[in-house]
Amino acid sequence: VKNQLHNYYAFYNEELKKRIIHNKEMEDRMETALAQHEFCAYYQPKYDTETKKIVGAEALVRWIGKDGKIVPPSDFIPVFEENGLIVVLDEFMFREVCRQQRQWIDEGREVVPVSVNLSRYNIFYSAFVQKYQNILEEYKIPPELVPLEITESVMSEDQELLKNIIDELHEIGFSVLMDDFGTGYSSMTMLSSMPIDVLKLDKSFVDDIGDNRGEKIIRSIIELSRSLGIHLTAEGVETEQQYEFLKKLQCDDIQGYYFARPMPGDEFEPLLK
Ligand code: C2E
Ligand code: CA
Ligand code: CA
Numbered sequence: 001v002k003n004q005l006h007n008y009y010a011f012y013n014e015e016l017k018k019r020i021i022h023n024k025e026m027e028d029r030m031e032t033a034l035a036q037h038e039f040c041a042y043y044q045p046k047y048d049t050e051t052k053k054i055v056g057a058e059a060l061v062r063w064i065g066k067d068g069k070i071v072p073p074s075d076f077i078p079v080f081e082e083n084g085l086i087v088v089l090d091e092f093m094f095r096e097v098c099r100q101q102r103q104w105i106d107e108g109r110e111v112v113p114v115s116v117n118l119s120r121y122n123i124f125y126s127a128f129v130q131k132y133q134n135i136l137e138e139y140k141i142p143p144e145l146v147p148l149e150i151t152e153s154v155m156s157e158d159q160e161l162l163k164n165i166i167d168e169l170h171e172i173g174f175s176v177l178m179d180d181f182g183t184g185y186s187s188m189t190m191l192s193s194m195p196i197d198v199l200k201l202d203k204s205f206v207d208d209i210g211d212n213r214g215e216k217i218i219r220s221i222i223e224l225s226r227s228l229g230i231h232l233t234a235e236g237v238e239t240e241q242q243y244e245f246l247k248k249l250q251c252d253d254i255q256g257y258y259f260a261r262p263m264p265g266d267e268f269e270p271l272l273k
């Protein structure tokens with residue numbers, strides 16, 4: 001038994017060491033990657049369900065290595081959340097979207113709001129509001145053009161503080177979107193106190209369209225958000241059936257592969273008049 005235990009610990013140590021090395025490598029690579037512009041924003045359009053007109057987009061980070069391979073966010077975001085670099089990455093993305101919006105405005109395009117994701121680490125980091133405001137000023141971008149998406153899981157943290165931060169963001173003119181709505185257990189109680197502008201209905205609900213109980217749940221979420229006057233965007237819409245169902249219930253906007261996948265800026269650009 002002692003021997004087995006020893007082997008187990010040796011194995012465990014080996015795994016732990018590997019993980020630490022992996023994280024350290026990611027960290028080192030990130031600094032060079034930022035300097036060498038390996039990170040970029042992809043844009044996924046959001047459409048008005050009724051008119052099918054483009055009403056906005058979400059900026060999603062992509063890491064394109066020197067070999068041209070795209071590293072998906074799921075591979076590096078958790079590491080960056082662990083080592084704190086996510087704050088740097090989010091700020092980079094915010095700046096990148098402001099820069100891009102400024103360029104499109106200067107080219108005379110009809111721009112739409114492009115939302116940016118904000119990690120839990122950023123939203124509770126006190127310097128972030130002032131930093132983001134400075135970036136807006138630097139590029140002369142009105143805050144309405146860069147809404148902020150915060151994931152529903154931050155609701156489990158300091159709610160009073162979060163509410164104050166959202167109030168502050170509203171004073172500046174930002175819209176605040178609640179990402180992955182419905183995945184946290186605090187969803188319903190949170191709605192009465194948190195001044196959220198848009199709910200993004202999580203893909204897991206959209207996946208349940210076609211299922212009787214699933215459809216009833218979506219129906220009640222749509223009714224609830226309408227009666228509260230909160231805008232609703234459905235995420236991860238992939239099929240015609242899902243689209244038709246959401247249209248019938250008058251869900252405001254749609255985001256998903258059914259209409260468009262996330263794409264580089266120069267592919268997204270022609271969609272703007
Ligand atoms: P999210 O914020 O919920 O973003 C939506 C994800 O769903 C994106 O994955 C998008 O490509 C994907 N998606 C959109 N439509 C469909 C669909 O119809 N079907 C399916 N299967 N997927 C769809 P992506 O780009 O891989 O990003 C994954 C997550 O990484 C994001 O989830 C977000 O939590 C995080 N993330 C991405 N960019 C950033 C960023 O700049 N900052 C932070 N903090 N997180 C980011
Ligand atoms: Ca998001
Ligand atoms: Ca989401």
Ligand code: CA
Nearest residue numbers: 180202203235
């Ligand atoms: Ca999701």
